[in-house]
Structures are given as C-alpha cells and as structure tokens.
Amino acid sequence: MLSISLIIFNLFTFSLANGDEIQNTIDGPYLFKTEEGIVGKWVEDSTLFQEIITADNYPKLQSKFNFKFGFEALTQDFSSQIDYVQENEGIDSLVAFSDIHGQYDLYIELLKANGIIDNDLNWSYGSGHMVIVGDIFDRGDKVTEVLWHVFGLEQQAEKAGGKVHLVLGNHEVMVLNNDLRYIHDKYKTTETLTSTTYDQLYADNTVLGQWLRSKPVAIKINDMIFAHGGLSPTLVNNDVSIEKINKTFADQILGRDRASILSDEFLELLYRSNGPVWY
Template identity: 25%
Template sequence: MFGRLLRCLLPLLALLTSPTAWAQAPGRIVAVGDLHGDFDAWQAIARAAGLIDDRGRWSGGRTVLVQTGDIVDRGAGSRRILDHLMRLQREAPRVGGRVVVLTGNHEAMNVTGDLRYVDPGEYAAFATRGSVRLRDLLFEQQRAAFATRIGAAARKLSGGAVRQEWDRQTPLGLVEHQLAFSPVNGVYGRWIAANPVVAKMGDTLFVHGGLSAEYARFPLDELNRRAAAELKARSTDEAALINDPLGPLWYRGLVTRAPDPDEPPLPPGAVKLPSRPGIATELTQVLAATGTKRMVIGHTPSLKGIVIDHDARLIRIDTGISRYYGGPLSYLEIIGERLVPHVVPRPSAGTGMRQ
C-alpha cells in the first residue's frame, strides 16, 4: 500500500522540488530558447522534439524540457504558450518528465509594468465582452491624474481629446493583461515569480541572458530567491537582480561587449561599469564558480542557428525563433555529454494546435 501511495505522490513531489540544481543530469534534456509569442513555432518545435502528441499533451516520457525564458512580447501567441507550458508542467511528472521554465527579462518586464515590447495581439488575447466597461470605469477613476500626466492643461486638450489619448494608451485587454501578470494575484505573474532564473543540471548551467562573474559568487538558490522576492515586489530598482545589466536576465557580456540596444544610455555623471575580464576568461571563472562544464543561454539572437562556442562551454540557443525575427526554429538536445542542435521547418501561420 505504501509503495502505491508513494507512486501516486511522486508527480506531486517532483512539482514541489526546487529545479535550481540536479546533482545528476537527466538522461535527455531538450532546451528551447526565446519564443516571443510565436505559438505555431513553439508547437512545431515541441512536436519535432517528441515532447507533445497531436493533441498537445506531454509525450516526452522522462525527458526534461528547459525553456530559457522570453516567452512573451513581440508576438500575439504569448498567452497560449504560457498556458501550454503550465499544462505540460503538470503532465510531465506523471511519467517521470519535467518542464523547467526560466524567467527571462521580458517576463520580468511584464510583471513590473514595462510594456514597451508588448504586441497588440497580446492585449487582444485578454479582451472580453466586459473590457470596454472596465476601461470606462478605470478612466473615470483616473481621469484627473491621467490628464495631469499627459499635460492636458498645457496642451489645451479638450475632454474628448484626453479620452482619445486614454483609449490609445489603454487598448482593450491591457487592464486584464496587467491583472494576470500581477505577482500577487495574477495567474501568470505568480507563476513567473515562482520560476527560477538559473538552473543547474549535472554539468550544465541554464540561464536566460548569462551569468556574470559578479553574480557567480552567489549560490544559485540565493539568486532564485532574490529574483522571486524582487518580482513579487515588482521592483524597478536599477540595482535589483532582475533589472541589473550584469544580472542573469540581462547580461550579454559572455556573447558581446557591445552596448545592449535594449538598455537606455547612462545618464550624465553616471559611473561606467569597470573594465571586465575577457569573455573566455570570465566564462572560465563562472563555470569554475558554479561547478559546471558548460552554460546554455538565450537572450542574444543568433539568426544563423544554435552556436556552440568556446570549446562547447557556451551554447547559445536563441535563434530568433519568433516570426518577429524570422530566424530558424531550433532546439538543443543534450544526452550525456553529447550536444545535438536541431532545426525544425517553420509551419505556415495559424497551423498550431488549438487548445
């Protein structure tokens, strides 16, 4: 009887166990990079990798899927990908598999209210028949504050013009979108805050942007705890791990030392970052500090495909999968010490699984 009970509890225990570090690597790992709202591309990759069946259910057996973040922004299918990954996280442990989703900088941006890259279709996915009424009520509550914020008086805007600007800045579905990404009460915000920003499986380290030498000094569990606390607080502090250019969500220094195009320029008088060790030297330091042989990252697109660099110590799996970038659909398969990049044909638009 105890054995039967234990077998029933194993899937639940797998879900509750922290995915930060596995002493031994799973037999097969499939790693997928930035998806940016392209649901059809995600479905094509998941099927090609043998992770799902024709109905979108987990069929990967004991495989561990690692998705390295940036599911959202730049594409209309973000909500569908989120829903599907959350479902697979529940299904995979029933047969000994696992789904680990890292938090990327774009997930953090959505949680903290930085919506500059949200696609109109992402808002539309949250719109309901009550969205117009909800937007009207919110406008009545915030009319005066909004008019002040946009300088309506100085610009001599009429009441109708103020309302038009409100509607332009508040597309239908935006309010519901932000409620869903609340780290306190929102279904996606809470899930994102609970996901790790770095995970270690055997000799392999997975992180969205890259782990800098500064952050490699901290235990991985601590990095994940800090990120979770900052996301729950919706921190916009530039020094917070989730916002720091040297932090694991944003760091590109293991790929390039060129300025990050997504980062604003330093304000006048700001202190510039100190000079850094060379990329190969820093990578060696980080891998030694974390007790790993290789690091798998997303964040910085390589439109030529997966890059296995620095004697297979750095693997870049963001290949611009989303139609926004138009790069190749890809996934990395890790079996023991073998690193196998795969390319998947891009499906015609709208051919993904319907949930």
C-alpha cells in the same frame, strides 16, 4: 548516455496582426483568484467575457482553449512550491530552447518535430527534461496560448516522470515589472477591454501570475547551468549562488518598483546588464 538537444530558437521577425485580425481575435483566459472563487476573463471579437469558473463549467473553458490540465490545477498554491535551489542530477534526456516570443504555432511545430509532444499536443518525452530558457513574452501575438500549453505540459511531464523547466528571461521580468514596451497590439486591445494594464493580468492574484512568480531565473541540470542571459564574471566573482539568485528575484525584484530595485547595489547587479537575465 546523456541525450541532449539544444534548439537554437531566437527569432526576431514577426508578422504583426492588422486591425481586422485584432478585432476578430480571441485572447485569454486570464484567471483571477478572488474571495468568490476563480474569475475568468477572456476576449472574443472585441468583446469581454467574464464568469466564475467552477468544476462544473470548467469543461466548457477547457474545450474553448484546448487546455491540457484539469480544474484542480487552477486551485494550486504555487507560492508554496518554489524551489530556490534548482539542482537536478542524473538526467539522461534533455532538450533546451528559448525565445518563443508568442509564436505558438512555431513552438508547437518545434516540439512535435523533436518528439516532445504528440499530434494531440500531449507530453511524449517520457522521463526527459525540457528547459525553456526564457522569453515566452512580448513581440508575438499568441503569448497566452504558449503559457497555458506550458502550464499543462508541466503537469503531464510530472506524471510521466519527466519535468518542464521554465526559466524566466528578461521579457518575463519586464512584463511582471510593468515594462510593456514590446507587447503586441493585440494585448493593448485586451488592456482596453479589461480596463487594466497588461502586467496586472499576470498579477500575483492570478493563476498564471502566481505560477510565473514560482519560476527560477537560473537552474542546474547535471553539470550545466541554464540562465536566459548568463552568469557574468561580476556575478561569479561575488560568489552568488543559484539559490540566492532565485530567492532574491522572487522576493525583491519581480513585480517591484524599478527605482527601489536600483537603489540597492545587489539588486541592481542582478537586475541590469551583468545580471542573469540580461548578461
């Protein structure tokens, strides 16, 4: 018997950090893949820290940020692991939710309450599948914490015979395409300290950026399709497959210039209000 938990998680009330909270915050790490190795950058108390991350000093980083994965995970080539088809059959335990929007503490509370993780924040859902239907980014002030936890949980689930699915929502697409209207003030501070724009902290030369670019926009589990927005009649009438949707987003939309996207009729269909992340 299929066990399904559909959690309605779509909250839009946030407590914005004041100046003192932003000043004393910690953010990161943002890990860049360079010729010298993996370079880590993070912020503590309005100070930028940077160092090359190796297997030897990784435990220090792991302890600081409570990572749930080993150093080898940072060296993976996620671009070689993209699954455009995204069909999953015979799944008998499934939980789905969306719109975390940087609310890490509430996200953790939600997963604990539904038996997805244990008190040590580790995967406890066995062979079950967990679907995050988009919008980890924007509004809240603990986006990075959520992303790294999902990153680690994904690997724990695989080892247990389960799976974590992160489906890209409109806010993931917005950030990767440099639409930063809804980022929290905390991340504006990070931009200043790192002398870069927020989207470049998730560029395709970063661990999280490459990982996010490997994620689908639509997936099929048993007889259900999951997308952040939905499949509009226009999209369905054009007989566009999940495989084509995911491949087009990965190859021609994510990280691309808005003008070039809107100059193509099919890309515009996927990108705007009748597309799967907005509809």
